[in-house]
Amino acid sequence: MQWFGKGSEDVEDRRSGGGGKTILGGGIGIIVVVLGLIFGKDLTGLVGQLPVEGAGQQTEAKTGVPEDAEGRFVANVLQSTREVWEQEFQKMNQTYENPKLVLFRDGVQTTCGYAQSSVGPFYCPGDHKVYIDLSFYDDLKNRFGAAGDFAQAYVIAHEVGHHVQNLLGISEKLDQARGQVSEKEYNRLSVKLELQADFFAGLWAHNAQNLKDFKLDEGDIEEALTAANAIGDDKLQKQATGEVQPDSFTHGTSAQRMYWFKKGFETGDIKQGDTFNSSNL
Structure with a gap:
């Protein structure tokens, strides 16, 4: 991929120091994907909103x-x-609010609580910010075999997809279900949310081709699909334990992740991305 513009000013670079004190409030707590808790690495990193009782040292x-x-x-x-x-928001007669993107090292204090780099890139709905420790890209390349700049771009576009879900009120589906449904059903809804974020990443790739300061190269989409394939729940569980437990999936299988990214890229139509009511899951 090639880019020619200056870039967004909405980047907060916190890489010069640590992430601040660990101060977590009460309530629902910080939600890290189940795979991250079990295997020590959440590869796309969805963090849920957490009320914070006090502000940590930032x-x-x-x-x-x-x-x-x-x-x-x-x-x-x-x-x-x-x-x-x-x-896209103009088409829906709505105004888009751009998220901030925070670069950090090792750990970071957020409105959603304190997060270490091991949770992977994530979006915090409480402060409308995407967080990423760029060392994750080394893991993506060396540990999971998903190299390339467009694979890296896909990760960012996926997390921005969670921001879009937050702005459109879609994330509330998962929030409302918390504590009201079984763990199996909650995981099923989490998969739908994550696959829609993959669709939104594909939709971004489709429309980014038409931007004057952005150009896709041959092989870029394959890089994104390779990344989506590498971080499917089934593949990660198989690599980590030798077994696959579908009821514990929180992000979707490799095939599902590739399918929804590709669908977003091929259609570029947000109306085609309703994973919550799709039979293709």
């Missing part, structure tokens, strides 16, 4: 386009998601 952040190449790349991907989703 690392001073530099806001704007980072100076290093990795940071500029992230800023350009974020800018492309903004341009795509602004257009």
Whole structure:
């Protein structure tokens, strides 16, 4: 992929220090995907909203386009998601609010609680921010065999997809179900939420092709599909334990993740991404 613009100013760079004190409030607690708790790595990282009783010591952040190449790349991907989703929200007669993207190392204090790098990239609905420790990309390449800049862009677009779900009120489906349904049913709803975020990432890729400051290269979509395949629940469980337990899936199988990303890319139509009412699950 190629980008030619300056990049989004909505990047907070907290990589110069630690993540602050660990202060967690009461209530529902920080939600990390089950696979992350079991295997020590959440590969797409959805963190649920947590009321915080006190503010932790925050690392001073530099806001704007980072100076290093990795940071500029992230800023350009974020800018492309903004341009795509602004257009999509205009079609729905709504106004898009761009999320902030926070770069950090090791751990970070958020409105959703304290998170370590081991949870992977995640979106916090409480502060409308995407969080990522860029060392995750090393894992994506070396541990899971999903190399390439577009695989990295897919990760960001997926988390921005969670932000879109939050703005549209879709995430409330999962919030409302918490404590009201069985663990099996809750996991099923989580899968639907995650697959829709994959669809939204595909929709972004479809529309990003038409942006003046962004260009897809041959093989880019294959990079994203390789990443989606690598982080399917079935593949991760098989690698970690040698067994697959479908009732514990929270993100979807490799085949499902590839299917929904590809569907988003091929259609570019947000109306085709209702995973909650789809029979293809």
